[in-house]
Amino acid sequence: MSVYHRPVSNIWWLKRKPYILFMIRELTSVFVAGYCIFLLVLVYKLTQGADAYGNFMVALKLPSSVALHLISLAFVLYHTITWFNLTPKILVLYRGEERIHQGLVAGTFYAVWAVISFMVVWLVLGV
Amino acid sequence: MAETMKLEIFRYRPEKEKEPSFQTYKVPFREDWVVLDAINHIKDEIDGTLSYRWSCQMGVCGSCGIMINNVPKLSCAAFLKDYYPDKIRIEPLTGFPVERDLIFEMDDFMTKLTEIQPYIIRKESEEKPLEEGEYLQSPAELAHYKQYSMCINCMLCYAACPVYALDSTFIGPAAIALGQRYNMDSRDQGRDARQEVIASHDGIWECTFVGECSVVCPKDVDPAAAIQRAKVSSTVDWFKDILIPWGKKK
Amino acid sequence: MAKSNEPIWWSLFSAGGMVAAMVLPVLIVITGILVPFGLAGEDPLNFERIHSAVSQKDSVKLVLFIVITLPFFHWAHRFRFTLVDVGLKSVSTLISVLCYGGAIAGTIILVVIFWNI
Incomplete structure (x- = not known):
């Protein structure tokens, strides 16, 4: 008997909203890596002396730099939110027979995130 | 006049066609009907050649899974009223080879x-x-x-x-x-x-x-x-x- | 079936994902908003301060190393599977080499930079 194999389109991820959101989540990694390349360049500029580093810092004020930062921020925030919301699915904790509520686990991550963010501001900016 | 609803159903009859097609059926719309009721109605009243799997009608046997508007669902647990008055598109579960109509190879x-x-x-x-x-x-x-x-x-x-x-x-x-x-x-x-x-x-x-x-x-x-x-x-x-x-x- | 070496890449992916989730948003706010708009005082990231911190403190180097390189591996793993998911499975080996190779290259570059600072 001949069975029919339905072809799978390479744009399957455009066909339903959950799949589109999945693809956006996966593509946040591009912005994650992009920003880390930026950090890599920043550290490199440190080795090139005060002038090169100073010019790089001035360039941060360019509208294109700010725009790129804002776009990256949107994607990286999406990464953070999806990451923290999915982690409690993997980190399954029990108290006796009762599973510890996923919201509590996720909430802990958000709290740690807030603390780390303030620490980074304090350490990096010295304020 | 009674309300009706359209079901667009994936058809594949290997003995007479190489490619599958869609066939549209008009069924009565009832508040308390699930999609499986509508498909059973088609089988009994309209087109006895339609093939599909079902058994318990209460979400336990796991045999009536189909794609409803591209989403996998148990047809015994998906109510018509959640789709009414739009047309419903029904296909066999994605990812599996199709044997006949809504029946796939497991x-x-x-x-x-x-x-x-x-x-x-x-x-x-x-x-x-x-x-x-x-x-x-x-x-x-x-x-x-x-x-x-x-x-x-x-x-x-x-x-x-x-x-x-x-x-x-x-x-x-x-x-x-x-x-x-x-x-x-x-x-x-x-x-x-x-x-x-x-x-x-x-x-x-x-x-x-x-x-x-x-x-x-x-x-x-x-x-x-x-x-x-x-x-x-x-x-x-x-x-x-x-x-x-x-x-x-x- | 063959024992898989995926755990090494997956654990780097996970660690990098966690680091990225925790520290990248605030860093982007700093370099993209606070610093360019002067909201954090006069030139808080001035050369002397940052250069001495990075060049003199190994702890700063270590933190920077973690913050920069682990997310590279996060990207490598995730992007590799994204490409496979859009139908490029036939060239999956090449994709793996390019993605992880890119992350490894980034790591080596950072080590060289630290060496020369």
Whole structure:
């Protein structure tokens, strides 16, 4: 008997909203890596002396730099939110027979995130 | 005049056509009808040639899974009123080869289910003789795997999984979740044997955590979580092997 | 079936994902908003301060190393599977080499930079 194999389109991820959101989540990694390349360049500029580093810092004020930062921020925030919301699915904790509520686990991550963010501001900016 | 609704149904009759097509049927709309009622109505009153699977009509047997507007659903649990008055598009579950109309071939799934050895395995030396009674288990121990034991093998999770649709060598959500169900059972000692399949390339590592398998699951088994947790424990195994090679069992 | 080496990549992916989730948003706010708009005082990231911190303190180097390189591996793993998911499975080996190779290259570059600072 001949069975029919339905072809799978390479744009399957455009066909339903959950799949589109999945693809956006996966593509946040591009912005994650992009920003880390930026950090890599920043550290490199440190080795090139005060002038090169100073010019790089001035360039941060360019509208294109700010725009790129804002776009990256949107994607990286999406990464953070999806990451923290999915982690409690993997980190399954029990108290006796009762599973510890996923919201509590996720909430802990958000709290740690807030603390780390303030620490980074304090350490990096010295304020 | 009674209200009606249109169902656009995937048809494939291998004896007379090479390519599938869609056929539209007009059915009465009733508040209390599920999609399966409408399909049964078509079979009984309109077109007896339509083929599909169903049995219990109460969300337990897992045989009536179909795609409704591209979403895998049990047709006995999807109400017409949630779609009315729009047309409903019905197809066999995605990712599986189609035998006829809404009937798909499930051999691949069955093979995978047996591959993960979904039963309690004891080490030979630790098998109790029958007269010594059952292996006891506390409610807390039961709680650790109970969710994963609720699977009814309806295959909706496979139909929701793009990774399986793209490459059917992937072991897939339900089979891995069932493997986890036994791995996490305090009475079971068969994890090492199952890891051969679960921790292989075609096992958990193909999964990209799309997460739709868990969304469509009618029994809240959460296979996506089962797979990610298996990744964690397999990673722990891997590092143990590297760091303490002499700790290897047998 | 062959024992998989995926755990090494997956654990780097996970660690990198966690680091990225925790520290990248605030860093982007700093270099993209606070610093360019002067909201954090006069030139808080001035050369002397940052250069001495990075060049003199190994703890700063270590933190920077973690913050920069682990997310590279996060990207490598995730992007590799994204490409496979859009139908490029036939060239999956090449994709793996390019993605992880890129992350490894980034790591080596950072080590060289630290060496020369």
